Amino acid sequence: MDYEEIESKWQAAWEDEAVFEPIPDQRQSYMVSSAFPYVNGPPHMGHVRTYGTADVLARYKRMRGFNVLFPMGYHVTGTPILAQSKRIKNKDPLLIKDLKKFGISDEDIGKMEDPLYLASYFIEAFRKAFRDLGLSIDWSRQLVSIDPKFSKFIEWQFSILSENGLLTKGKHPVGWCPNENNAIGMHDTKGDIEPEIEEMLGIKFRAENEDYNIVCATYRPETLYGVTNIFVKNGAQYVICEVNGERLCLSSMAADKLAYQTKVKVITEIDSAELLNKRYINPKTGTSIPALPGFFVDEAFGTGIVMSVPAHAPFDYTALLELKKSGYDAASKITPIKVIELEGAAKGKDIPSVAYIDVETTAGDPNMAAIEEATKNQYREELRSGTMLVGDYKGLRVKDARDRVWKDLIASNDAASIYVIANSAICRCSFSVVVKVVDDQWFLNYGDEKWKVKAREALKNVRILPEKLRPTFEGALEWINLRAVARSQGLGTVFPLDNTKIIESLSDSTIYMSLYTIWNLISEIESDKLTHEFFDYVYLGKGDAEAVSKATGIPYETIKRSRESFDYWYAFTSRHSGAELIFNHLIMYLFNHAVIFDEKYWPKQIAINGTVLSEGEKMSKSLGNTVDVKEAVGKHGADVTRFMVVCSADLFGDSEYNNDAAKGVKERFDYLDSIAGNLSLYATSELKHIDYWMYSKLNRKIITVTEATEKLELRTASTAVLYDAVIELKRYFLRGGNNQVVITEYLSALSLLLGPLTPHFSEELWHKTGNSTLVAREKWPAANQSMLSSKIEMEEEIIESLIDDSKHVLDLVRRKGTEPKEIKYIIASEYKYILNNELAKDRNVKRVMEMIKSGELENSYPIKFDIQKCMEFTSAMAKHINTVKSVETNPADEFDVLNDAKEYIGKETGCKITVEHEEGSGSSKASASTALKPGIEVI
């Protein structure tokens, strides 16, 4: 098969008939949308997964009789596109190499210094790739998130949010580059690392006889009761500065960083030596403690000063050992103070930290990694199972004590929050990222209780696929609180409440899907005519069309149709994305719909798909195993690519894309195609057993595939529709099936079932089996219940298992040196079937035995029973009572089936086959027969 030819043929056919550009009609609407891609690079397999899954649903629902709209747009707002252009301008060799790999010319790369050119270039790349994949997208509604009309819409959205009191202003810590002086996100750091902001507590220790406090940064204020001394970095520069009217001492580097979080005025520099000469007062216990040099202290982290808790911190303990060893007198006088008791390794130990470190090695030559590990373990265990032994929080679990000490110390002004970057992210300009506390940050208040109530309602109403992710959504819904909504840079819509800011790019894409419903209608309208009145009318039904037309200058007809179009398409929406968007986009999507739209238009379904693996590995640039969509489609064709990426796993599982698997899929297509191409080889005749079996399998398949597709369990669907189909066809032919009508009907139905998954191949198969319409417009097949027969299927299974067993026996006979010629099958007597089914009812051997003895059995069935034989059989069955199952066949059925299959079994076993009933058989194997398992005698 020439896939390229087939694909372009059918793509052209769909386009000619504008199959995917729907307009509202009498049918029930069904709108499918996927998160629009961010176009700072070419499409990748993740996009294929999400859009491909949405396409399967769109095509399926279309076949189910819905009027389906599947639109798409492009996300351009935010900073990544700007960052990308900037990297090109700076001739970033890595990026340029990547771009070249995708076949982008030097000239185009040069032009990409212009962010808008870069965006438009990749928009085209997406459009082409998605078209080549045969996605049933309505291209007449493409929107771009920096279109002025889009901005008008976003302004309207924010006016509503503002009217509802959901925008608030406040302080907020952000990652910040001290060099470039702006906020830093993942896309702005080396290696695309998200700067990880952590909150520490800076505890103040009064320096004796001085007017300042030193500040120790800690994650564990509850250990304040166990502090024995202070550690400073020998030789580091410290400063005394004024913060909020207080004099505080910390390292010079820490002071610089703190200046981004609060007002810091350096008064004077102070040497570490001087700090080491003083004593300090523990704010909680009032104890006076010395300062010592700590080898592990990092002057750039926290405050550059550490409170030492040797009993509970391996670093502190090790440092003291080190000092003792080098004859440091003050260190020898220190005794660790235990403040937490815990279960496990350290239970009952005077110095718990000893349980976590290997004193011999750590004390000999401090092994930072080992101590780090010990610290992690001790912190974890103490948090989990520790109990406070001393102080105001005695008896409390460490977890609870920590929260309370934290709050108490802040309340009594003995401590304050300090933010740190925990993962030492570096800006692309190679400056370390710091934490800046911004005080004029606008937030969307997702913590607003009235809003949450509505969002909960919206979540209750929406169907989540897969349903097991609902708890994740519920968690996300309760967790989301303040979300910064305006940023100082990036592309996008100007923030209405502060026009020096841009609306953050996830916040401007929460309800944009509703814009698709009217985008084609307003294409000719100038953006400034799109006033709040217009959107109020279209989306909220406020006001009347005539007045809006007068006020805006937009034609009455356009306004009216926009309202109708929105009302029609938004009646049912299905939203698709990867799991990574649950905690931001999808949850914001729910919140925004809940507060802006009438309940009627709330989301009806959300589907979350997994990722795509290559040879079992996650695709990533650093591994160099990413697959270019263009290349994949060129190599394997659209259908195979779609099939692999979209169907090789159920919805939320990770699918696997690799050449071997692609080959397997292609071979099966070819197999189906070759049968469809040779239909004339088969004649039409009366239906045989195997024909009925084929029909039963087909109708069962229709049920399976329908159920699975409804839930987007596409692996299940694809297995049934491709892999199982090939197995069934092969079996059909092997069993002597050759009926043209049956084969044609089977393949025809199969091509319809393949329609959503592999649309081009499906059309091809559909036409080869004698149809002239488009699958894309066809009706989904309905299962014919009357053709389902578990009995016939069971009978086929008997043949298969009988052949298996026979081969086993033949093998054993041959091993003994005789060459078998004939196999005799002895079908069990009817009483065995009856007893089998009686036993299967409740697996109660005693009851059945009673039936036999009391004669009840005789009364219930119209045949004679030999009590002795019945008892023997029943007790034999009792041995594996757990596996007895009821059977639908009877001896006459099995006799016919085996006789009918004689030729086939003979071919498989290489023996002459005879079949007889147990009655009057005389064979030594007759008594071994049971229902579904005839006796086997090899002669």
Next chain:
RNA sequence: GCAGGGGUGGCAGAGUUUGGCCAAAUGCGACGGGCUUAGGACCCGUUUCCUUUGUGGAUGCGAGAGUUCAAAUCUCUCCCCCUGCACCA
């Protein structure tokens, strides 16, 4: 740490809601055989161990304990892995 999802045979991955037709679908891989000049194509068989004129037994689904006539499936405890944790698309 918090929240969520998981741990099944060489691998991938069903099965868990509704306990028993589960030594566990299906696919891949490996091995043996057939077909062939040859084969990555196709067909047959094997792929936990034992037993063997078959439809039998033992062990077994992260670890341990429990409920039950019966557990991959239910309960409890523990261990481990993955994802997200915010202004960033």
